[in-house]
Amino acid sequence: NAGVTQTPKFRILKIGQSMTLQCTQDMNHNYMYWYRQDPGMGLKLIYYSVGAGITDKGEVPNGYNVSRSTTEDFPLRLELAAPSQTSVYFCASSYGTGSGMNTEAFFGQGTRLTVV
Amino acid sequence: AQSVTQLGSHVSVSEGALVLLRCNYSSSVPPYLFWYVQYPNQGLQLLLKYTSAATLVKGINGFEAEFKKSETSFHLTKPSAHMSDAAEYFCAVTDSPYDRGSTLGRLYFGRGTQLTVWP
Numbered sequence: 651n652a653g654v655t656q657t658p659k660f661r662i663l664k665i666g667q668s669m670t671l672q673c674t675q676d677m678n679h680n681y682m683y684w685y686r687q688d689p690g691m692g693l694k695l696i697y698y699s700v701g702a703g704i705t706d707k708g709e710v711p712n713g714y715n716v717s718r719s720t721t722e723d724f725p726l727r728l729e730l731a732a733p734s735q736t737s738v739y740f741c742a743s744s745y746g747t748g749s750g751m752n753t754e755a756f757f758g759q760g761t762r763l764t765v766v
Numbered sequence: 767a768q769s770v771t772q773l774g775s776h777v778s779v780s781e782g783a784l785v786l787l788r789c790n791y792s793s794s795v796p797p798y799l800f801w802y803v804q805y806p807n808q809g810l811q812l813l814l815k816y817t818s819a820a821t822l823v824k825g826i827n828g829f830e831a832e833f834k835k836s837e838t839s840f841h842l843t844k845p846s847a848h849m850s851d852a853a854e855y856f857c858a859v860t861d862s863p864y865d866r867g868s869t870l871g872r873l874y875f876g877r878g879t880q881l882t883v884w885p
Contacts (some may be wrong), residue, residue, distance in 0.1 A: 654809075
């Protein structure tokens with residue numbers, strides 16, 4: 651099983667450039683998430699989705715956009731890259747049902763993004 | 767929204783010593799609780815989870831955690847540290863399933879605790 655797959659693993663962007671971070675999962679999970687991780691700050695939720703066609707903002711959505719056209723894919727778009735977006739980005743997925751046994755999140759390996 | 771506090775951003779122990787990583791949550795209604803581990807340049811891996819069953823939860827690699835409602839705590843322990851335990855550990859909680867409007871599956875993370883194990 652591939653689980654959650656993120657591409658690319660590393661990327662350097664210039665200020666003002668745009669890019670899309672790709673995320674796909676093969677576990678048929680309804681819920682998908684994008685987090686950013688900064689040193690000493692833990693993980694902050696950027697956007698999440700509870701199913702195809704449904705997305706919502708997390709704690710730090712500014713400067714990002716998402717879409718969820720299929721159950722498997724949840725890309726994250728940076729339109730105008732800024733140095734403050736230098737971070738490690740993690741995609742995750744979970745069943746997200748009413749049963750606590752199914753709320754475990756599975757994480758991708760991360761994308762390390764540097765904006766210069 | 768939930769909040770999670772991990773006391774101590776860095777913890778150092780000797781190999782063979784007890785590991786204790788602290789986590790407190792804010793909700794008055796017990797949420798679901800998780801501990802994740804992150805090795806360098808890796809994603810997060812689930813260590814263990816509490817989902818309102820037994821209050822003492824056993825996880826992988828000899829770790830366990832005890833849910834204490836009265837203390838709103840979910841501290842992670844391991845009786846004897848191993849060099850391979852050196853990593854960053856994150857405590858996380860979900861919205862309570864008993865709260866109307868909660869988004870189950872949405873995780874709130876603590877800031878993490880870096881565990882160093884000395885030989």
